[in-house]
Amino acid sequence: MQSEYNEIKVTPRILMGPGPSDVDPRVLRAMATPLVGHLDPEFLEIMNESMDMLRRLFQTNNVLTIPISATGSAGMEAAFCNVIEEGDEALICVNGVFGQRMTDVAERCRAKLTLIEADWGKIIPPEKVKSVIDKQKFKVVAIVHAETSTGALQPLEEIGRMVREHDSLFLVDTVTSLAGVPVKVDEWLIDICYSGTQKCLSCPPGLSPITFNERAMNAIRNRKSKVQSWYLDMNMIERYWGSERFYHHTAPISMIYAFHEALRIIHEEGLENRFKRHRLNASALWAGLEAMGMKLLAQEGYRAPMLTSVGIPEGIVDLNVRKKLLGNYGIELGGSLGELKGKAWRVGLMGHSSTKRNVLFFLNALASILSEEGYKIERGLGIDAANQIFNSIS
């Protein structure tokens, strides 16, 4: 019998939105490896190697450093629900959608919340955190490293020291930053750190890398109540990923194959080279966009190289441009969320998508489309400015 639906056919895309990013064909190929069981000795070895490579990416020695079997948002939930018990005090820094999401998640864990807010696109000033934690004790202080809704890159080191001095747990979202800029979990005194696979790791969405240090694990082991999520309970997940290999849930085998290969590619390139590549391509993109008269929204000096928020010029209709980019060029560009919706685009240069070719291709395509849409611009300005950056370093 024929199914009435055809096999999947997709048009080739260049993924330059806020994620997923393009995936190296090696990762796709690894993912298509035939399955073994989730307790197969060969699979256990793949798990061990993945943990080791993930530790080096997070720059940590934490034993519990694993991919959670769900996407980055589940990592956020796992981070909060394991350490928060009813009535615990949590301080959450909010300067975009993902900080807001933290408050929603923490509230559902029955935390008592205190917020520090900053304008979207601006960072949270460390002294603001200091003034709050000097007055009140918190179990958890949470912050987003690279705010995916704005492209602001938050400095963490100083806040990490202050939080440790106050003996709170420092919980950091690195969904967008990990593998694109340094994330030094141990050096920066981060206690709980989670990420996603579909941004700078350039692995398909579906896993959430996470790491807990001993301080965090002690908080979890000494809970009075059970973790409210069975699926994300680290007390049990630790026993599967650790030497005990106790069955918890069936691991997503194929996704972990992909994850293993994505990590191999990252360490082949080398972390420093990878961060440099992200910085260079972002600098060229920024120079190009600014030469075209467009405005970068994240605070200068604190821009995340993997995700750029740029204002939509007056009179230009968001969706018209994005539809043309996708339809005529196969380029996926991100719209914006929350208060920036319709006012800004988000350009991703993440992992495998962060290439000189993509920067040049995108700037040319955008210049053409903006001209068609009536934006007055001399076509070559953007590409010339970008090329100047590329040429200056070669």
Next chain:
Amino acid sequence: MQSEYNEIKVTPRILMGPGPSDVDPRVLRAMATPLVGHLDPEFLEIMNESMDMLRRLFQTNNVLTIPISATGSAGMEAAFCNVIEEGDEALICVNGVFGQRMTDVAERCRAKLTLIEADWGKIIPPEKVKSVIDKQKFKVVAIVHAETSTGALQPLEEIGRMVREHDSLFLVDTVTSLAGVPVKVDEWLIDICYSGTQKCLSCPPGLSPITFNERAMNAIRNRKSKVQSWYLDMNMIERYWGSERFYHHTAPISMIYAFHEALRIIHEEGLENRFKRHRLNASALWAGLEAMGMKLLAQEGYRAPMLTSVGIPEGIVDLNVRKKLLGNYGIELGGSLGELKGKAWRVGLMGHSSTKRNVLFFLNALASILSEEGYKIERGLGIDAANQIFNSIS
């Protein structure tokens, strides 16, 4: 730079444990399709087709019929945490590990629990359910269709009618049964039903198909408190899978490609053919095992064709046999969980793994290994009995 780890190499396996099952190469190939964005019009179409094919598999018209972005255990959690609020009364039927897990999950949702228990391997008698719900009102009555820890297959129709008469929500785990035996969500008056992809659907682990009818959705929409899991909150997930396409979390694109292809394969074969194939291969396996003097543990007349629990003969050491099966034949067999640990094996004939070839291959391999291990047996008995079944229908 070279990574110190090599690319993944795995030994070919025949997956005959309790899941994952073998995956059709077509599914692996579909999974390796290059990524598009999770809001790409082409991806939205793939989502729509997947929902449609999943509805036909669940035999339901429920609008909210989707794969959750995490494995089957997260499906269990989503089922409970969306409808249960603190203090709600839940009746849970327990005759194995997954019924027990339900009690743990429901407790973490702060339900008040009442249990109906049966011996492992036995079904829950419908009249037992009746006697309890006649006396007390429950918000939810939960039961496992095919108990993966024992291989017992629970009849649902009568219980479904009783639960509806009492105006409770009927919550059913079909992780192991779906796509191997009929699961008639609408006809059996099931309100909430979840499954996993890695058993009879023969798609890699990583998603949990789930369906909620209008009665269940009304309970969710009329909650007094927020769903405690942000990641699994159906109020929000419904808005992404529905026409609104509201961003919630990044969908696991590649897994959904695989899911789409696995569903296509299921409907090409046709549900009735697929169920018949599972029954036939199980009958042959059972005849073979019994001819070898081994004991099937699930109650006669209520055995799940996709998962067979068989007692380990006296004097035979569980792990010795499973290691030889894996090492010499590449066959993965399941050990047992909970009170059956070390006393029984679990033989899976799920989805793509349910073939005549696998039955014959396995019975021969098992006979050889058991002989080596000192179990007195005439080698050909099992295979002859199985062949008799196969020949009788051809």
